[in-house]
Amino acid sequence: MRIDSRKKLMFSCIFLILIMFIFGKNIKILNQVSSMKVAASPVVKMSNNHSSSKKYRIVLDPGHGGIDRGTSYGNMNEKDLTLKIAKYAESYLKSQGDVVFLTRDKDKLVPLKEIGNKTNSYHADVFVSIHVNSLNDKNFNGITALYYDVNGYQKSERIRLAKTIESQAVKNDGWESRGIRRQNLAVLRYSKIPGVLMECGFITNDEDRKRLSNDDVLKRLAKNISDGIIKYLNENPQ
Numbered sequence: 001m002r003i004d005s006r007k008k009l010m011f012s013c014i015f016l017i018l019i020m021f022i023f024g025k026n027i028k029i030l031n032q033v034s035s036m037k038v039a040a041s042p043v044v045k046m047s048n049n050h051s052s053s054k055k056y057r058i059v060l061d062p063g064h065g066g067i068d069r070g071t072s073y074g075n076m077n078e079k080d081l082t083l084k085i086a087k088y089a090e091s092y093l094k095s096q097g098d099v100v101f102l103t104r105d106k107d108k109l110v111p112l113k114e115i116g117n118k119t120n121s122y123h124a125d126v127f128v129s130i131h132v133n134s135l136n137d138k139n140f141n142g143i144t145a146l147y148y149d150v151n152g153y154q155k156s157e158r159i160r161l162a163k164t165i166e167s168q169a170v171k172n173d174g175w176e177s178r179g180i181r182r183q184n185l186a187v188l189r190y191s192k193i194p195g196v197l198m199e200c201g202f203i204t205n206d207e208d209r210k211r212l213s214n215d216d217v218l219k220r221l222a223k224n225i226s227d228g229i230i231k232y233l234n235e236n237p238q
């Protein structure tokens with residue numbers, strides 16, 4: 001009897017050790033799997049780059065501000081229109097889950113160099129400056145997207161950005177499409193990320209001015225510009 005119980009005890013011990021060994025190993029394996037999963041998650045996120053659910057970081061620059069009114073017509077000032085459009089775009093993009101940085105959110109002047117420094121510090125995907133055009137010839141109307149590349153820097157990307165946003169911007173309200181143009185502008189030169197300057201109609205043209213004085217038109221324009229930004233970023237071949 002005593003020998004039997006010893007044997008039983010010994011077998012129980014061996015069985016227990018075996019169980020602990022197998023179980024312990026499994027725990028180790030499980031730990032390995034979960035740590036692999038954690039390590040792998042950023043890669044999974046990156047492969048999501050092109051999906052429409054990807055959230056972006058966007059810098060919006062409402063042109064002029066403070067003592068710099070920009071162009072004007074009567075009591076209509078470019079600096080107020082650009083701030084309105086940028087704020088409408090900001091709230092639309094934020095409602096889509098994107099992160100938006102405004103270079104100004106009130107009526108103040110931000111020096112061009114500071115706009116460039118801010119833009120480059122945000123680690124954003126794209127920079128969009130909002131302006132309104134004017135010309136002595138009152139017949140000129142429509143929307144233009146200006147881009148610039150320093151010695152070919154991001155040239156094809158910047159052209160694609162300008163084309164995509166411009167074609168979206170003119171979608172509603174009968175805006176004339178004036179296409180894109182390369183122009184050496186400080187804010188576009190300073191920006192290390194793809195950037196574009198949108199000239200949103202001519203304040204000197206009767207029809208455009210009528211559009212610019214209508215908040216619903218400005219909201220639609222802001223949404224269309226935003227859709228252009230997202231379209232460009234979703235199609236980014238990087």
Ligand SMILES: [Zn+2]
Nearest residue numbers: 063070131132
């Ligand atoms: Zn301007």
